[in-house]
Amino acid sequence: MLCVGVATTAQLTTPWILRFAIDFIQYGDKAPGNVLSEMTTRMLLSRNAYSHLAMLLSFGAFIILFTAVQGLFRFYMRTLMIGVSRKIEYEIRNDFFRHLLTLEPQFYQKHKTGDLMALATNDLEAVRSLLGPGIMHLVSTVLVAVSTLVLMMNLNAQLTLLALAPLPLVALTVKRLLAKIHKIFAKIQEQFAKVTAKAQENISGIRVIKTYVQEEAEAETFRELNRHLLEKNVSLAKVRAILWGGIEFLLGFSIILVIWRGGFLVISGKMTIGSLVAFLAYLGMLAWPMIALGWVMNMWEQGLASLKRMLNIWLTEPQIKDTEKTNHSIKNLKGSIEFRNVAFSYEEDKRNIIKNINLRIPAGQTLAIVGPTGSGKSSLVNLILRLYEAQEGEVSIDGQNIKSIPLRVLRKNIGYVPQETFLFSDSLEVNIGFGEDDPQPIEIEKAAESSQIKVDFDQFEDGLKTMVGERGITLSGGQKQRTALSRAIIRKPKILILDDALSAVDTYTEEEILKRLRNIMQDRTSIIVSHRISTVKDADNIIVLDDGEIVEQGTHDQLIQQQGLYFKMHQRQLLEKSLEEL
Structure with a gap:
């Protein structure tokens, strides 16, 4: 604020000195209306030490001095304000990223990566502009406008009122166009997010695109999205041009009115040329705040639109987190796991993916989970990690409700x-x-x-x-x-979860890995999810899931004897292996 105040004072002093200089050239110390005060005249003409040329040089020196002061303090003002805004940007980006890390996987299923990237880059830059240059220019603009009006009133109240005649039209223009800018900019940010999401998706899926020879098709889709972004940016540029051009056009009327009325006052001897020049200089200074105000308000509208988009994410509370019920005295786990009447669906009011699960896994034992694709195997193990929360029933570890175990302790004790x-x-x-x-x-x-x-x-x-x-x-x-x-x-880890973790490994390598894992798994609770019977046959207990429910349970030999779904899977895989060996 000090820098803004000093810079503004220096800026507003320059026209006043210019007024003295012009009136001195025309009238010397006989300026009408005692424009040059007695003290100023005595200071400048005392002892006849200065010639008229020296006097003018003195005025020039003062103008240079105040201009230099203005430039210096504006430099410090910008350095401080922009520096602070960059620091704020740094903190916001860190906090935003940290917040994203607290949100559960379900959140990311509803939001595209490209959308979140756009928020962390493009939208954040607009917010930074709002909090840095936006605030700086708003304070500076208001201070210059108010101070300029006071000085203009001091020079000539009648001319000041005349100069402000177009102001209602300026205010109406700004109000109408800023509302339009806000809407267009919000659409631009949404479209930018779509473009970013498409680019990110295509880069990640480049192998699939090339395999299916879809380079041209994807390039055309991206071009179409980018074209919509271009159209919206052009629309915004047009509205901005109308805003600033309209303000300049309306303020031009102020200058015409002031020259017309001010010239009449000078001719009639009611105003000096120096005063009119100073007034016009102040009017020019007032014109810039009016134009700058439109620019600042445009920046604010963009920043507020982006801030609203970011707040939609920021105000999203993580559903899975430590609460007041969390028992922070729990530091380690032994590994016994129990499911009691557990049911789960990815969205409320949707069909349960997991239902009626009752299961106990003693610490140190190995549980295998098999079943058809989509039967809920991965969903079940995700509940142990608390990546998702069961809607019904209870999951417990070592006799403690899983919700009472600190998340960090829970996940530190699980290898997944x-x-x-x-x-x-x-x-x-x-x-x-x-x-x-x-x-x-x-x-x-x-x-x-x-x-x-x-x-x-x-x-x-x-x-x-x-x-x-x-x-x-x-x-x-x-x-x-x-x-x-x-x-x-x-x-x-105390609990090791392998979710179809060897599906891309050949049978020989799988067998070698399992041999080594048996030693590692001896003192750990292990859960193996697999489609291969060969992977799970040595487990202490095997459950067979179908449509989210446990339909069979037992050891490999027991399940074979039951001749149910497990038996059919086993027979089919034996047949496939026989065919491969032919």
Whole structure:
């Protein structure tokens, strides 16, 4: 505020000095209306030390001085304000990203990645402009406008009122057009999110696009989305041009009226030329705040539209979080798991994916889950991780309701390998050690040996330092799964969950991995989800899911004897294996 005040004072002083200079040129110390005060005249003409040329040079020096002061303090004003706004942007982006990390997977099923990326970049920049340049220019504009009006009234009240005659039209123009700008900008941000989402989706799915020869089709779809964005941006540019052009046009009438009436006052001797020039200078200064106000309000409308979009996400509370019922004294888990009358659906009022689940898994035992595609296998294990929340019944670990266990403790004690393996665009070493505070090289090596991925690493030139590319694109499906398995093993979890984690691995490699895993799984509760009977046959207990319910349960031999769904799956896989060997 100090910088704004000093810069504005210096700016407003310059026309006043210009007034003195012009009146001195025309009238000397005999200016009508005592424009040059007695004190000023005495200061400038005392002892006849200054010639008229020296006097003019003095006026010029004062103008240069105040202009320099204005420039200096405006520099500091911009540096401070923009710096603060960038700091705010930094904090908002961090907080926004941190908030996104607290939201459950269900949220991401409803929001596209591209939309969220647009919010974190394009919308955030508009909010920064609102909080930085927007506030700075608003304060500066209002201060200049009010101060200028006071000085104009001091010079000539009649001319000031005449100059303000077009103001109601200016206000009406600004009000009408800003409402339109707000609507258009909101649509632009939505369209930008669609363009970003499409680009992100196409880049992620480039292999599928190329495989199905859809490059041209996808390029055309993107072009169409981009064309709509262009059209909306052009519409916004037109409205902005009308806004600023309209303000300048209406303010032009003020200048014409002032010159007409001011010239008459000068001719009649009621106003000096210096005063008229100063008045016109102030009118020019007033014109800029009016134009700048339109620009600032445009910036505010854009910023508020983006802020509203961000708040829609920011005000979304995570549904799965620690509450006042969380027992923070729980630090470790043993691993016994129990489901009691559990039912779950991904959306309320929808058909249950999981229903009537009653199941107990003693600590240290291995449970296998099999069943047809879509029977609810992955959904069931996701409830243990609290990635989703059961609508009915209760899931407990070590006799504690899972909701009472701190989320960090729960997930730190679980090693999870999902169906869809995700690797970060970093080295193999970093991907295996992900989630550990300080993974030691020897621990990474052991985990890699257990998952049979070390054999592959040794063939790479950089070994564990090998970069895997975005989402592990440089690795095969089996290599990605084994890397993810290593990531779970290195945690030494009390509960190990493998969700179809070996589906992309050949039968021989799978058998080798399972041999090593048996030693690792001895003291851990293990849950294996698989379509392969060969993967689950040695489990302590096997459940068969069908349409979200447990339809069979027992050991491999017991289920074979029942000759139910498990038996049919087993027979079919034996037949498939026989056909492959032919």
